[in-house]
């Protein structure tokens with residue numbers, strides 16, 4: 001039934017490639033050309049960086065699964081997902097993140113999935129939170145349930161580009177907080193979803209907020225990571 005609905009809706013809203021937004025078959029997620037040129041890189045399963053930055057410390061999560069480098073074709077897909085409802089990118093990359101979570105033993109420990117929250121005004125603007133979309137895809141694949149009422153985000157009075165790296169980190173820690181009426185997650189292991197990891201400050205800030213309300217461990221699940229010079 002779902003397939004029929006998809007086919008009909010494709011007549012009205014033609015299906016587009018997750019990465020180049022070219023028209024594709026109604027039941028596909030990407031075009032063949034993009035599938036073949038998707039960038040690859042290896043990320044450290046603990047800090048989620050490429051190359052590994054574990055020795056720098058300052059990480060509050062316990063592991064991080066990252067599917068692809070944030071560059072070229074993949075970057076286009078993430079921007080489509082973030083700003084233009086390009087949900088095919090999340091659908092295509094979520095199974096890759098799922099496999100990395102499973103390979104590292106993160107999934108077998110986890111009991112719920114959550115997402116990096118947006119401020120309420122940003123949510124009103126976009127109408128959706130792409131991180132929640134990723135969480136829902138991982139929920140379908142893993143059978144774990146989602147809880148999006150754990151964390152909130154307050155807006156920062158200062159624009160990001162005015163801040164140094166250290167100030168950004170401090171701002172991230174002030175921005176994310178546990179919601180008042182959250183469910184009991186004492187002793188539970190949580191999967192935390194987001195679209196991109198850059199410095200890891202956002203994920204660390206959210207992991208710390210989750211641990212402040214009792215989470216035992218937090219594993220991050222991210223579609224793409226920025227590559228530092230020298231990374232592959």
Ligand SMILES: [Zn+2]
Pocket residue numbers: 017018019020021022030031032033034035
């Ligand atoms: Zn394409």
Ligand SMILES: [Zn+2]
Pocket residue numbers: 044045046047048049052053054055
């Ligand atoms: Zn590392």
